[in-house]
Amino acid sequence: MMCAPSALRFSLFFLGVFAVLVSAFEASRGTPFERLVVEDLILVPTAGLSNALWPADHIALRGRTLRSGTTGLRVIRGCEGVEMFLLLTAAIVAFPSSAKRRLQGLAVGFAVAYILSVLRLMALLYTIRHAPAAWESLHGLVLPLAPVLAIGWYFLRWSALASESGPIADSPDAA
Numbered sequence: 001m002m003c004a005p006s007a008l009r010f011s012l013f014f015l016g017v018f019a020v021l022v023s024a025f026e027a028s029r030g031t032p033f034e035r036l037v038v039e040d041l042i043l044v045p046t047a048g049l050s051n052a053l054w055p056a057d058h059i060a061l062r063g064r065t066l067r068s069g070t071t072g073l074r075v076i077r078g079c080e081g082v083e084m085f086l087l088l089t090a091a092i093v094a095f096p097s098s099a100k101r102r103l104q105g106l107a108v109g110f111a112v113a114y115i116l117s118v119l120r121l122m123a124l125l126y127t128i129r130h131a132p133a134a135w136e137s138l139h140g141l142v143l144p145l146a147p148v149l150a151i152g153w154y155f156l157r158w159s160a161l162a163s164e165s166g167p168i169a170d171s172p173d174a175a
Contacts (some may be wrong), residue, residue, distance in 0.1 A: 010094050018090035025082060038080045039064065042114075048078045053122075057129060066121070072113045073121070081117025084151050089112055091155045097162040105158045112154050115148040 028034040039061075045059040058166040066073040092105045108118050120143050 006096065010096070014090050014094035016070040017093050018086060021090055022083075022168070023162070025086065037082065038075070042080050042082075042117055042121070043075060046118050049118065050122050050125055053124070059125065066125050068125070068129055073125045073128055075121065079121075081113065081120060081147065084113045084117065084147055086111060087148070088151050088155060095159050095162065097159075101162045103161065105155075109151070109154055109158065113147075113151055116150055120147050126157070 016094055025034075028037075043061055043064060043066065047059050047066055050057065050059045050066070059068045061067075064075045066075065088109045089106065092102050092109065095102070095105075097105075123143055124139060127134055
């Protein structure tokens, strides 16, 4: 458990790291890096997995729009889930732990955030296509909030385990 000065230090460090990460990603707008992250790593797999689950929908990716028949889901900045990765990265980097534990937390956390990002987009695509009456509540509240809460829960579990086990050496012979 962190004492008040440690919590304040963590909070300020977290905010600083998060601001730097968000600024860096904002600076990448329109670059090949942004296209790789958003289109190739998130949207292409979302379309592929959606087609595997719902082949009759014939989902195609055109730019940043997942299209099925006359229905389209345009994925704009902020809706692709990148902020979850940035929040998690900032939290883990700011947390007082060894580099090894941080790398472990990031590796597992990135997998969790990635799965949540793809599943969220699939849920939105399914909703707009098959349950449009549920669109407003799911798009406006549930599906933006649920993945962030899940990432928050992951961070709390990771930080509790990292705190319980104490500091570990970054040396190769550390268990």
